[in-house]
Amino acid sequence: SASTSPATQDLFTVSSPNVAYSDSEINTKYAYRTTSVTENGDGKFVATPKETLYDFKVDRKIPKTGMMLVGWGGNNGTTVTAGIIANRLGLSWDTREGPRAANYYGSVVMGSTMKLGINAKTAEDVNIPFHKVLPMVHPNDLAIGGWDISGMNLAAAMDRAAVLEPTLKAQIKKQMTEMVPLPSVYYPDFIAANQEDRADNCLSGSKASLEHVEQIRKDIRDFKAKNGLDKVIVQWTANTERFAELVPGVNDTADNLMKAIENGHEEVAPSTIFAVASILEGVPFINGSPQNTFVAGCIELAEKHNSFIGGDDFKSGQTKMKSALVDFLISAGIKLTSIASYNHLGNNDGKNLSSQKQFRSKEISKSNVVDDMVAANNVLYKKGEHPDHTVVIKYMPAVGDNKRALDEYYAEIFMGGHQTISLFNVCEDSLLASPLIIDLVLIAEMMTRIQWKASSTDGAATKEFGNFHSVLSILSYMLKAPLTPPGTPVVNALAKQRGALTNIFRACVGLEPENDMTLEHKLF
Ligand code: NAI
Secondary structure (H helix, E strand, C coil), X not given: CCCCCHHHHCCCCCCCCCXXXXXXXXXXXXXXXXXXXXXXXXXXXXXXXXXXXEEEEEECCCCCEEEEEECCCCHHHHHHHHHHHHHHCCCEEEEXXXXXXXXXXXCHHHHCEEEEEECCCCCCEEEEEHHHCCCCCCXXXXXXXXXXXXXXXXXXXXXXXXXXXXXXXXXXXXXXXXXXXXXXXXXXXXXXXXXXXXXXXXXXXXXXXXXXXXXXXXXXXXXXXXXXXXXEEEEECCCCCCCCCCCXXXXXXXXXXXXXXXXXXXXXXXXXXXXXXXXXXXXXXXECCCXXXXXXHHHHHXXXXXXXXXXXXXXXXXXXXXXHHHHHXXXXXXXXXXXXXXXXXXXXXXXXXXXXXXXXXXXXXXXCCCHHHHHHCCCCCCCCCCCXXXXXXXXXXXXXCEEEEEEEEEEECXXXXXXXXXXXXXXXXXXXXXXXXXXXXXXXXXXXCEEEEEXXXXXXXXXXXXXXXXXXXXXXXXXXXXXXXXXXXXXXXXXXXXXXXXXXXXXXXXXXXXXXXXXXHCCC
Protein backbone atom coordinates (compact mmCIF):
# COMPACT_ATOMS: atom_id res chain seq x y z
CA SER A 1 0.00 0.00 0.00
CA ALA A 2 1.00 3.65 -0.29
CA SER A 3 2.58 3.79 3.14
CA THR A 4 4.89 0.77 2.73
CA SER A 5 8.55 1.74 2.57
CA PRO A 6 10.43 0.65 -0.56
CA ALA A 7 12.70 -1.60 1.48
CA THR A 8 9.86 -3.84 2.64
CA GLN A 9 7.58 -3.61 -0.39
CA ASP A 10 9.86 -5.60 -2.71
CA LEU A 11 9.30 -9.35 -3.07
CA PHE A 12 12.75 -9.76 -4.64
CA THR A 13 15.90 -7.80 -5.32
CA VAL A 14 18.22 -8.25 -8.27
CA SER A 15 21.81 -9.05 -7.42
CA SER A 16 23.84 -7.68 -10.32
CA PRO A 17 26.55 -5.07 -10.88
CA ASN A 18 24.12 -3.44 -13.35
CA VAL A 19 21.35 -2.86 -10.83
CA ALA A 20 21.50 -0.37 -7.96
CA TYR A 21 18.81 0.32 -5.40
CA SER A 22 18.43 3.56 -3.48
CA ASP A 23 15.61 4.49 -1.16
CA SER A 24 13.81 6.31 -3.91
CA GLU A 25 14.95 4.60 -7.13
CA ILE A 26 16.03 1.44 -8.91
CA ASN A 27 18.81 2.24 -11.39
CA THR A 28 19.62 -0.29 -14.08
CA LYS A 29 22.06 -0.58 -16.94
CA TYR A 30 20.54 -2.77 -19.63
CA ALA A 31 21.93 -4.18 -22.87
CA TYR A 32 19.14 -4.30 -25.47
CA ARG A 33 20.01 -6.82 -28.16
CA THR A 34 18.48 -6.77 -31.63
CA THR A 35 19.44 -7.93 -35.11
CA SER A 36 20.14 -5.45 -37.85
CA VAL A 37 19.48 -6.76 -41.36
CA THR A 38 20.77 -5.48 -44.67
CA GLU A 39 19.58 -6.64 -48.08
CA ASN A 40 22.18 -7.56 -50.66
CA GLY A 41 20.14 -6.75 -53.73
CA ASP A 42 20.24 -10.39 -54.90
CA GLY A 43 17.45 -11.31 -52.50
CA LYS A 44 19.91 -12.32 -49.77
CA PHE A 45 20.38 -10.80 -46.33
CA VAL A 46 23.13 -10.10 -43.85
CA ALA A 47 22.03 -10.21 -40.21
CA THR A 48 24.20 -8.41 -37.68
CA PRO A 49 23.66 -8.64 -33.91
CA LYS A 50 23.37 -5.16 -32.43
CA GLU A 51 23.50 -3.94 -28.88
CA THR A 52 22.25 -0.68 -27.37
CA LEU A 53 22.97 0.20 -23.75
CA TYR A 54 20.16 1.84 -21.84
CA ASP A 55 19.89 3.27 -18.38
CA PHE A 56 16.50 2.75 -16.75
CA LYS A 57 15.36 4.55 -13.65
CA VAL A 58 12.31 3.40 -11.71
CA ASP A 59 10.71 5.64 -9.08
CA ARG A 60 10.06 3.29 -6.14
CA LYS A 61 7.57 5.44 -4.28
CA ILE A 62 4.09 4.11 -4.93
CA PRO A 63 1.89 7.19 -5.41
CA LYS A 64 -1.60 7.69 -4.07
CA THR A 65 -3.52 7.27 -7.32
CA GLY A 66 -7.01 8.02 -8.55
CA MET A 67 -8.93 6.62 -11.49
CA MET A 68 -11.50 8.85 -13.19
CA LEU A 69 -13.84 7.16 -15.64
CA VAL A 70 -15.82 8.87 -18.38
CA GLY A 71 -19.04 6.85 -18.57
CA TRP A 72 -18.75 5.96 -14.87
CA GLY A 73 -22.44 5.08 -14.64
CA GLY A 74 -22.30 2.52 -17.45
CA ASN A 75 -21.95 -1.26 -17.24
CA ASN A 76 -18.15 -1.18 -17.16
CA GLY A 77 -17.95 1.85 -14.88
CA THR A 78 -20.27 0.45 -12.24
CA THR A 79 -18.88 -3.09 -12.45
CA VAL A 80 -15.24 -2.09 -12.04
CA THR A 81 -16.14 0.24 -9.17
CA ALA A 82 -18.16 -2.43 -7.37
CA GLY A 83 -15.40 -4.97 -7.97
CA ILE A 84 -12.71 -2.78 -6.44
CA ILE A 85 -14.85 -1.93 -3.41
CA ALA A 86 -15.65 -5.63 -2.90
CA ASN A 87 -11.95 -6.50 -3.08
CA ARG A 88 -11.02 -3.66 -0.76
CA LEU A 89 -13.51 -4.92 1.83
CA GLY A 90 -12.64 -8.58 1.23
CA LEU A 91 -16.29 -9.40 0.60
CA SER A 92 -17.88 -12.74 -0.11
CA TRP A 93 -21.49 -13.35 -1.09
CA ASP A 94 -23.89 -16.18 -1.60
CA THR A 95 -24.90 -17.41 -5.05
CA ARG A 96 -26.94 -20.39 -6.19
CA GLU A 97 -23.62 -22.14 -6.79
CA GLY A 98 -22.36 -21.43 -3.27
CA PRO A 99 -20.29 -18.60 -1.81
CA ARG A 100 -18.10 -16.47 -4.06
CA ALA A 101 -15.35 -14.08 -2.95
CA ALA A 102 -13.95 -10.92 -4.51
CA ASN A 103 -10.99 -11.50 -6.84
CA TYR A 104 -9.09 -9.91 -9.70
CA TYR A 105 -9.45 -12.72 -12.25
CA GLY A 106 -8.92 -11.46 -15.78
CA SER A 107 -6.38 -8.84 -14.78
CA VAL A 108 -2.93 -9.56 -16.19
CA VAL A 109 -1.34 -7.47 -13.48
CA MET A 110 -3.31 -8.93 -10.56
CA GLY A 111 -4.10 -12.42 -11.81
CA SER A 112 -1.06 -13.66 -13.69
CA THR A 113 2.51 -14.57 -12.86
CA MET A 114 5.93 -14.19 -14.41
CA LYS A 115 8.86 -16.57 -14.20
CA LEU A 116 11.48 -14.78 -12.13
CA GLY A 117 14.08 -17.48 -12.70
CA ILE A 118 15.19 -20.95 -11.64
CA ASN A 119 15.52 -22.04 -8.02
CA ALA A 120 19.25 -22.41 -7.33
CA LYS A 121 18.68 -25.49 -5.17
CA THR A 122 15.83 -27.40 -6.77
CA ALA A 123 16.16 -26.24 -10.40
CA GLU A 124 12.42 -25.58 -10.40
CA ASP A 125 10.91 -22.43 -11.88
CA VAL A 126 10.26 -19.58 -9.46
CA ASN A 127 7.13 -17.67 -10.47
CA ILE A 128 6.00 -14.41 -8.93
CA PRO A 129 2.83 -12.33 -9.31
CA PHE A 130 3.10 -9.90 -12.22
CA HIS A 131 2.12 -7.19 -9.76
CA LYS A 132 5.38 -7.72 -7.84
CA VAL A 133 7.85 -7.26 -10.69
CA LEU A 134 7.87 -3.47 -10.33
CA PRO A 135 6.58 -1.33 -7.44
CA MET A 136 3.00 -0.97 -8.71
CA VAL A 137 -0.13 0.62 -7.27
CA HIS A 138 -2.60 -1.88 -5.79
CA PRO A 139 -6.12 -1.51 -7.23
CA ASN A 140 -7.63 -1.66 -3.74
CA ASP A 141 -5.91 1.67 -3.04
CA LEU A 142 -7.37 3.51 -6.06
CA ALA A 143 -9.63 6.49 -5.41
CA ILE A 144 -12.49 6.28 -7.92
CA GLY A 145 -14.53 9.02 -9.57
CA GLY A 146 -15.74 10.20 -12.94
CA TRP A 147 -18.37 11.65 -15.22
CA ASP A 148 -21.55 10.46 -16.90
CA ILE A 149 -24.26 12.11 -18.93
CA SER A 150 -26.65 10.06 -16.81
CA GLY A 151 -26.86 11.45 -13.27
CA MET A 152 -27.90 8.21 -11.59
CA ASN A 153 -25.91 7.34 -8.48
CA LEU A 154 -23.67 4.29 -8.83
CA ALA A 155 -25.91 1.98 -6.79
CA ALA A 156 -28.89 2.66 -9.05
CA ALA A 157 -26.65 2.52 -12.12
CA MET A 158 -25.30 -0.85 -10.97
CA ASP A 159 -28.89 -2.13 -10.78
CA ARG A 160 -29.53 -0.77 -14.27
CA ALA A 161 -26.44 -2.61 -15.55
CA ALA A 162 -27.80 -5.96 -14.28
CA VAL A 163 -24.38 -7.58 -14.07
CA LEU A 164 -23.71 -8.39 -10.41
CA GLU A 165 -25.47 -10.68 -7.91
CA PRO A 166 -28.03 -9.07 -5.57
CA THR A 167 -26.26 -10.57 -2.54
CA LEU A 168 -23.10 -8.68 -3.50
CA LYS A 169 -24.89 -5.48 -4.45
CA ALA A 170 -26.67 -5.32 -1.08
CA GLN A 171 -23.32 -5.22 0.75
CA ILE A 172 -21.92 -2.27 -1.19
CA LYS A 173 -25.12 -0.37 -1.82
CA LYS A 174 -24.45 2.34 0.77
CA GLN A 175 -20.99 3.19 -0.59
CA MET A 176 -22.18 3.06 -4.18
CA THR A 177 -25.15 5.32 -3.44
CA GLU A 178 -22.79 8.03 -2.24
CA MET A 179 -20.95 7.98 -5.55
CA VAL A 180 -22.52 10.27 -8.14
CA PRO A 181 -21.01 11.04 -11.57
CA LEU A 182 -20.00 14.58 -12.42
CA PRO A 183 -21.91 16.28 -15.26
CA SER A 184 -20.34 15.50 -18.62
CA VAL A 185 -19.85 16.82 -22.11
CA TYR A 186 -22.70 15.71 -24.41
CA TYR A 187 -22.69 16.38 -28.16
CA PRO A 188 -25.72 14.29 -29.27
CA ASP A 189 -24.47 13.88 -32.83
CA PHE A 190 -21.59 11.64 -31.70
CA ILE A 191 -23.54 8.82 -30.04
CA ALA A 192 -26.71 6.99 -31.03
CA ALA A 193 -29.97 8.93 -30.85
CA ASN A 194 -31.34 6.12 -28.66
CA GLN A 195 -29.09 7.34 -25.80
CA GLU A 196 -30.85 10.67 -25.47
CA ASP A 197 -33.28 9.65 -22.73
CA ARG A 198 -30.48 8.94 -20.26
CA ALA A 199 -28.69 12.25 -20.85
CA ASP A 200 -29.84 14.23 -17.79
CA ASN A 201 -26.46 15.22 -16.35
CA CYS A 202 -24.81 17.36 -19.01
CA LEU A 203 -22.75 20.51 -19.08
CA SER A 204 -24.50 23.20 -21.08
CA GLY A 205 -23.47 23.59 -24.71
CA SER A 206 -23.74 20.91 -27.39
CA LYS A 207 -20.54 21.55 -29.31
CA ALA A 208 -16.86 21.88 -28.47
CA SER A 209 -15.74 24.78 -26.31
CA LEU A 210 -12.76 25.84 -24.24
CA GLU A 211 -15.14 26.11 -21.28
CA HIS A 212 -15.74 22.37 -21.50
CA VAL A 213 -11.99 21.69 -21.53
CA GLU A 214 -11.51 24.00 -18.56
CA GLN A 215 -14.38 22.42 -16.61
CA ILE A 216 -12.95 18.91 -17.09
CA ARG A 217 -9.50 20.13 -16.06
CA LYS A 218 -11.01 21.67 -12.93
CA ASP A 219 -12.88 18.42 -12.17
CA ILE A 220 -9.57 16.53 -12.34
CA ARG A 221 -7.80 19.03 -10.07
CA ASP A 222 -10.68 19.04 -7.57
CA PHE A 223 -10.78 15.23 -7.45
CA LYS A 224 -7.04 15.16 -6.88
CA ALA A 225 -7.21 17.71 -4.07
CA LYS A 226 -10.27 16.23 -2.39
CA ASN A 227 -8.69 12.76 -2.22
CA GLY A 228 -5.15 13.91 -1.51
CA LEU A 229 -3.81 12.20 -4.64
CA ASP A 230 -0.38 12.30 -6.26
CA LYS A 231 -1.63 10.98 -9.60
CA VAL A 232 -4.82 10.61 -11.61
CA ILE A 233 -5.49 8.45 -14.68
CA VAL A 234 -8.52 9.26 -16.86
CA GLN A 235 -10.16 6.56 -18.95
CA TRP A 236 -12.96 6.70 -21.53
CA THR A 237 -15.41 3.87 -20.98
CA ALA A 238 -18.38 5.87 -22.25
CA ASN A 239 -20.46 5.08 -25.32
CA THR A 240 -18.82 4.38 -28.63
CA GLU A 241 -18.88 7.56 -30.67
CA ARG A 242 -19.01 7.90 -34.44
CA PHE A 243 -15.70 8.67 -36.10
CA ALA A 244 -14.83 12.35 -36.27
CA GLU A 245 -14.23 13.49 -39.83
CA LEU A 246 -10.59 14.32 -40.48
CA VAL A 247 -10.61 17.88 -41.73
CA PRO A 248 -7.41 19.69 -42.71
CA GLY A 249 -7.06 22.81 -40.60
CA VAL A 250 -9.37 21.40 -37.90
CA ASN A 251 -7.94 18.32 -36.28
CA ASP A 252 -4.67 17.75 -38.14
CA THR A 253 -2.32 19.66 -35.82
CA ALA A 254 -2.30 20.52 -32.13
CA ASP A 255 -2.75 24.23 -32.79
CA ASN A 256 -5.59 23.67 -35.25
CA LEU A 257 -7.35 21.36 -32.83
CA MET A 258 -7.17 23.94 -30.04
CA LYS A 259 -8.53 26.57 -32.45
CA ALA A 260 -11.32 24.20 -33.56
CA ILE A 261 -12.31 23.71 -29.91
CA GLU A 262 -12.31 27.45 -29.34
CA ASN A 263 -14.47 27.96 -32.44
CA GLY A 264 -16.93 25.22 -31.52
CA HIS A 265 -16.23 23.10 -34.61
CA GLU A 266 -18.75 20.25 -34.96
CA GLU A 267 -16.10 17.61 -35.74
CA VAL A 268 -14.56 17.69 -32.24
CA ALA A 269 -15.88 14.71 -30.25
CA PRO A 270 -16.54 14.71 -26.49
CA SER A 271 -13.88 12.03 -26.09
CA THR A 272 -11.34 14.35 -27.71
CA ILE A 273 -12.36 17.11 -25.28
CA PHE A 274 -11.57 14.73 -22.39
CA ALA A 275 -8.28 13.72 -24.02
CA VAL A 276 -7.26 17.36 -24.51
CA ALA A 277 -8.21 18.29 -20.94
CA SER A 278 -6.20 15.35 -19.56
CA ILE A 279 -3.19 16.15 -21.76
CA LEU A 280 -3.19 19.79 -20.67
CA GLU A 281 -3.50 18.64 -17.06
CA GLY A 282 -0.54 16.23 -17.52
CA VAL A 283 -2.72 13.26 -16.66
CA PRO A 284 -2.60 9.99 -18.68
CA PHE A 285 -5.73 9.43 -20.80
CA ILE A 286 -6.80 6.05 -22.16
CA ASN A 287 -9.56 5.47 -24.70
CA GLY A 288 -11.46 2.22 -24.15
CA SER A 289 -13.81 2.68 -27.11
CA PRO A 290 -13.15 2.32 -30.83
CA GLN A 291 -13.69 5.86 -32.15
CA ASN A 292 -10.84 8.05 -33.43
CA THR A 293 -10.52 10.21 -30.31
CA PHE A 294 -6.82 10.54 -31.05
CA VAL A 295 -6.94 12.58 -34.22
CA ALA A 296 -3.48 13.67 -35.41
CA GLY A 297 -3.79 17.02 -33.64
CA CYS A 298 -4.53 15.30 -30.36
CA ILE A 299 -1.50 13.01 -30.63
CA GLU A 300 0.67 16.02 -31.44
CA LEU A 301 -0.72 17.85 -28.41
CA ALA A 302 0.19 14.89 -26.17
CA GLU A 303 3.73 14.82 -27.58
CA LYS A 304 4.09 18.58 -27.07
CA HIS A 305 3.03 18.32 -23.43
CA ASN A 306 4.91 15.11 -22.77
CA SER A 307 1.68 13.60 -21.55
CA PHE A 308 0.67 9.95 -21.90
CA ILE A 309 -2.17 8.64 -24.05
CA GLY A 310 -3.26 5.08 -24.88
CA GLY A 311 -5.97 3.37 -26.93
CA ASP A 312 -8.13 2.24 -28.58
CA ASP A 313 -11.02 -0.07 -27.60
CA PHE A 314 -10.81 -2.65 -24.80
CA LYS A 315 -9.82 -6.08 -26.09
CA SER A 316 -11.92 -8.37 -23.94
CA GLY A 317 -13.51 -11.32 -25.70
CA GLN A 318 -13.80 -12.09 -29.39
CA THR A 319 -10.81 -10.03 -30.51
CA LYS A 320 -8.59 -11.37 -27.74
CA MET A 321 -9.36 -14.91 -28.91
CA LYS A 322 -8.77 -13.82 -32.49
CA SER A 323 -5.37 -12.30 -31.80
CA ALA A 324 -4.31 -15.51 -30.04
CA LEU A 325 -5.87 -18.02 -32.44
CA VAL A 326 -4.77 -16.37 -35.67
CA ASP A 327 -1.27 -15.98 -34.27
CA PHE A 328 -1.29 -19.73 -33.58
CA LEU A 329 -2.71 -20.73 -36.99
CA ILE A 330 -0.42 -18.60 -39.11
CA SER A 331 2.68 -19.39 -37.08
CA ALA A 332 1.76 -23.07 -37.38
CA GLY A 333 2.04 -22.60 -41.15
CA ILE A 334 -1.70 -23.02 -41.71
CA LYS A 335 -3.22 -20.69 -44.29
CA LEU A 336 -6.18 -18.91 -42.76
CA THR A 337 -8.51 -17.90 -45.60
CA SER A 338 -11.53 -16.36 -43.83
CA ILE A 339 -12.89 -15.20 -40.51
CA ALA A 340 -16.60 -14.62 -39.95
CA SER A 341 -17.45 -12.98 -36.61
CA TYR A 342 -21.00 -12.56 -35.33
CA ASN A 343 -21.96 -10.90 -32.06
CA HIS A 344 -25.20 -10.29 -30.30
CA LEU A 345 -25.58 -8.48 -27.05
CA GLY A 346 -28.37 -6.85 -25.07
CA ASN A 347 -26.73 -4.21 -22.92
CA ASN A 348 -26.64 -0.45 -23.50
CA ASP A 349 -23.42 -0.81 -25.51
CA GLY A 350 -25.34 -3.06 -27.91
CA LYS A 351 -28.19 -0.56 -28.07
CA ASN A 352 -25.77 2.24 -28.96
CA LEU A 353 -24.04 0.03 -31.55
CA SER A 354 -27.36 -0.73 -33.24
CA SER A 355 -26.96 2.70 -34.80
CA GLN A 356 -25.03 2.56 -38.09
CA LYS A 357 -22.35 5.23 -37.52
CA GLN A 358 -21.42 3.88 -34.08
CA PHE A 359 -21.36 0.30 -35.41
CA ARG A 360 -19.00 1.49 -38.13
CA SER A 361 -16.47 2.62 -35.48
CA LYS A 362 -16.57 -0.85 -33.91
CA GLU A 363 -16.35 -2.58 -37.30
CA ILE A 364 -13.20 -0.65 -38.19
CA SER A 365 -11.67 -1.36 -34.79
CA LYS A 366 -12.38 -5.08 -35.09
CA SER A 367 -11.26 -5.52 -38.67
CA ASN A 368 -7.51 -4.84 -38.74
CA VAL A 369 -6.54 -7.16 -35.92
CA VAL A 370 -4.85 -9.85 -38.01
CA ASP A 371 -3.00 -7.62 -40.47
CA ASP A 372 0.43 -7.82 -38.83
CA MET A 373 0.33 -11.61 -38.56
CA VAL A 374 -0.69 -12.01 -42.21
CA ALA A 375 1.90 -9.50 -43.41
CA ALA A 376 4.66 -11.26 -41.46
CA ASN A 377 4.13 -14.58 -43.25
CA ASN A 378 5.41 -14.18 -46.80
CA VAL A 379 5.42 -17.95 -47.24
CA LEU A 380 1.64 -18.32 -46.99
CA TYR A 381 0.50 -14.93 -48.32
CA LYS A 382 1.58 -12.96 -51.35
CA LYS A 383 2.12 -9.24 -50.86
CA GLY A 384 -1.28 -7.59 -50.37
CA GLU A 385 -3.09 -10.93 -50.02
CA HIS A 386 -5.42 -11.10 -47.03
CA PRO A 387 -7.98 -13.50 -45.54
CA ASP A 388 -11.65 -12.48 -45.95
CA HIS A 389 -12.94 -10.96 -42.72
CA THR A 390 -16.50 -10.02 -41.78
CA VAL A 391 -17.84 -8.58 -38.52
CA VAL A 392 -21.54 -8.48 -37.63
CA ILE A 393 -23.04 -7.03 -34.41
CA LYS A 394 -26.72 -7.26 -33.48
CA TYR A 395 -28.66 -5.83 -30.53
CA MET A 396 -30.65 -8.52 -28.71
CA PRO A 397 -32.08 -7.04 -25.49
CA ALA A 398 -32.95 -10.37 -23.88
CA VAL A 399 -29.33 -11.54 -23.42
CA GLY A 400 -28.36 -8.37 -21.53
CA ASP A 401 -24.67 -8.12 -20.66
CA ASN A 402 -24.21 -11.81 -21.54
CA LYS A 403 -22.66 -11.19 -24.91
CA ARG A 404 -22.51 -13.95 -27.50
CA ALA A 405 -19.66 -14.10 -29.98
CA LEU A 406 -19.68 -16.71 -32.74
CA ASP A 407 -16.65 -17.08 -34.96
CA GLU A 408 -15.80 -19.29 -37.86
CA TYR A 409 -12.18 -19.63 -38.90
CA TYR A 410 -11.70 -21.29 -42.27
CA ALA A 411 -8.22 -22.36 -43.31
CA GLU A 412 -6.41 -24.18 -46.06
CA ILE A 413 -4.22 -27.05 -44.90
CA PHE A 414 -1.84 -29.54 -46.54
CA MET A 415 -2.52 -30.50 -50.16
CA GLY A 416 -5.70 -28.49 -50.66
CA GLY A 417 -7.56 -29.69 -47.57
CA HIS A 418 -9.59 -27.47 -45.25
CA GLN A 419 -9.87 -26.87 -41.54
CA THR A 420 -12.88 -25.12 -40.02
CA ILE A 421 -12.84 -23.95 -36.41
CA SER A 422 -16.07 -22.71 -34.86
CA LEU A 423 -16.05 -20.83 -31.59
CA PHE A 424 -18.98 -19.87 -29.41
CA ASN A 425 -17.97 -17.47 -26.65
CA VAL A 426 -20.52 -16.47 -23.98
CA CYS A 427 -19.77 -14.27 -20.99
CA GLU A 428 -20.65 -11.09 -19.16
CA ASP A 429 -18.93 -8.45 -21.21
CA SER A 430 -18.41 -6.08 -18.30
CA LEU A 431 -16.76 -8.75 -16.17
CA LEU A 432 -14.14 -9.19 -18.88
CA ALA A 433 -13.68 -5.46 -19.49
CA SER A 434 -13.42 -4.36 -15.84
CA PRO A 435 -10.08 -6.06 -15.10
CA LEU A 436 -8.70 -4.52 -18.31
CA ILE A 437 -9.68 -1.08 -17.03
CA ILE A 438 -7.67 -1.84 -13.89
CA ASP A 439 -4.66 -3.12 -15.84
CA LEU A 440 -4.66 -0.06 -18.07
CA VAL A 441 -4.64 2.25 -15.05
CA LEU A 442 -1.94 0.36 -13.18
CA ILE A 443 0.38 -0.01 -16.16
CA ALA A 444 -0.12 3.58 -17.38
CA GLU A 445 0.63 4.82 -13.87
CA MET A 446 3.75 2.65 -13.69
CA MET A 447 4.97 4.09 -17.01
CA THR A 448 4.87 7.59 -15.49
CA ARG A 449 7.58 6.42 -13.05
CA ILE A 450 10.01 4.85 -15.53
CA GLN A 451 12.65 6.89 -17.30
CA TRP A 452 15.36 5.96 -19.75
CA LYS A 453 18.61 7.21 -21.23
CA ALA A 454 20.70 5.64 -24.01
CA SER A 455 24.42 5.29 -23.44
CA SER A 456 25.50 3.51 -26.60
CA THR A 457 28.11 4.97 -28.90
CA ASP A 458 26.17 4.46 -32.13
CA GLY A 459 24.81 8.00 -32.24
CA ALA A 460 21.67 7.19 -30.29
CA ALA A 461 23.12 8.40 -27.00
CA THR A 462 20.97 10.76 -24.93
CA LYS A 463 22.31 12.96 -22.13
CA GLU A 464 19.23 13.38 -20.00
CA PHE A 465 16.73 10.89 -18.68
CA GLY A 466 13.41 11.07 -20.50
CA ASN A 467 10.01 9.42 -20.54
CA PHE A 468 8.76 6.74 -22.88
CA HIS A 469 6.96 8.11 -25.96
CA SER A 470 3.63 9.82 -25.21
CA VAL A 471 1.74 7.08 -27.05
CA LEU A 472 1.86 4.12 -24.68
CA SER A 473 1.90 1.19 -27.11
CA ILE A 474 2.92 -1.03 -24.17
CA LEU A 475 -0.82 -1.09 -23.39
CA SER A 476 -1.54 -2.97 -26.65
CA TYR A 477 -2.30 -6.28 -24.91
CA MET A 478 -5.46 -4.74 -23.42
CA LEU A 479 -6.59 -2.95 -26.59
CA LYS A 480 -8.21 -4.01 -29.86
CA ALA A 481 -6.80 -1.35 -32.15
CA PRO A 482 -3.53 -0.41 -30.47
CA LEU A 483 -2.40 3.16 -30.90
CA THR A 484 1.35 3.38 -31.54
CA PRO A 485 3.71 6.33 -31.91
CA PRO A 486 3.19 7.88 -35.38
CA GLY A 487 5.10 5.92 -38.03
CA THR A 488 5.72 2.84 -35.87
CA PRO A 489 4.25 -0.62 -36.56
CA VAL A 490 1.15 -1.96 -34.83
CA VAL A 491 1.49 -5.36 -33.19
CA ASN A 492 -1.75 -7.30 -32.73
CA ALA A 493 -0.39 -10.79 -32.04
CA LEU A 494 -1.33 -11.43 -28.42
CA ALA A 495 1.79 -13.34 -27.40
CA LYS A 496 4.04 -10.63 -28.79
CA GLN A 497 2.08 -7.96 -26.95
CA ARG A 498 2.41 -9.93 -23.74
CA GLY A 499 6.12 -10.42 -24.41
CA ALA A 500 6.68 -6.69 -24.86
CA LEU A 501 4.93 -5.91 -21.59
CA THR A 502 6.71 -8.61 -19.65
CA ASN A 503 10.16 -7.99 -21.04
CA ILE A 504 10.06 -4.19 -20.74
CA PHE A 505 9.13 -4.60 -17.08
CA ARG A 506 11.97 -7.11 -16.64
CA ALA A 507 14.45 -4.79 -18.36
CA CYS A 508 13.61 -2.05 -15.88
CA VAL A 509 15.04 -4.19 -13.08
CA GLY A 510 17.93 -5.52 -15.14
CA LEU A 511 16.52 -8.96 -15.96
CA GLU A 512 17.00 -10.62 -19.34
CA PRO A 513 13.90 -11.12 -21.55
CA GLU A 514 11.90 -14.22 -20.76
CA ASN A 515 13.02 -17.02 -23.06
CA ASP A 516 11.74 -20.53 -23.23
CA MET A 517 14.94 -22.25 -24.32
CA THR A 518 15.39 -24.08 -20.97
CA LEU A 519 18.80 -25.30 -22.08
CA GLU A 520 19.44 -26.32 -18.48
CA HIS A 521 16.97 -29.16 -19.03
CA LYS A 522 18.12 -30.08 -22.51
CA LEU A 523 21.90 -30.25 -22.48
CA PHE A 524 22.96 -33.25 -20.45
P1 NAI B 1 -22.61 1.46 -21.30
O1 NAI B 1 -23.46 1.99 -22.38
O2 NAI B 1 -23.24 0.62 -20.26
O3 NAI B 1 -21.87 2.66 -20.56
C1 NAI B 1 -21.48 3.82 -21.20
C2 NAI B 1 -21.81 5.01 -20.29
O4 NAI B 1 -21.30 6.18 -20.90
C3 NAI B 1 -23.30 5.23 -20.09
O5 NAI B 1 -23.60 5.28 -18.72
C4 NAI B 1 -23.57 6.58 -20.77
O6 NAI B 1 -24.56 7.32 -20.10
C5 NAI B 1 -22.22 7.23 -20.66
N1 NAI B 1 -21.90 8.29 -21.63
C6 NAI B 1 -22.17 8.38 -22.95
N2 NAI B 1 -21.65 9.49 -23.48
C7 NAI B 1 -21.00 10.13 -22.47
C8 NAI B 1 -20.23 11.30 -22.38
N3 NAI B 1 -20.07 12.08 -23.43
N4 NAI B 1 -19.68 11.61 -21.19
C9 NAI B 1 -19.86 10.84 -20.10
N5 NAI B 1 -20.57 9.71 -20.12
C10 NAI B 1 -21.14 9.36 -21.29
O7 NAI B 1 -21.43 0.68 -22.05
P2 NAI B 1 -20.33 -0.33 -21.44
O8 NAI B 1 -20.81 -1.71 -21.65
O9 NAI B 1 -19.95 0.11 -20.09
O10 NAI B 1 -19.14 -0.08 -22.46
C11 NAI B 1 -18.48 1.16 -22.48
C12 NAI B 1 -17.65 1.33 -23.71
O11 NAI B 1 -16.60 0.38 -23.70
C13 NAI B 1 -18.40 1.17 -25.03
O12 NAI B 1 -17.97 2.12 -25.95
C14 NAI B 1 -17.97 -0.18 -25.49
O13 NAI B 1 -18.00 -0.31 -26.89
C15 NAI B 1 -16.55 -0.23 -24.97
N6 NAI B 1 -16.07 -1.59 -24.87
C16 NAI B 1 -16.64 -2.48 -23.99
C17 NAI B 1 -16.20 -3.78 -23.93
C18 NAI B 1 -16.76 -4.76 -22.97
O14 NAI B 1 -16.35 -5.89 -22.99
N7 NAI B 1 -17.67 -4.37 -22.11
C19 NAI B 1 -15.14 -4.24 -24.82
C20 NAI B 1 -14.63 -3.24 -25.70
C21 NAI B 1 -15.06 -1.97 -25.69
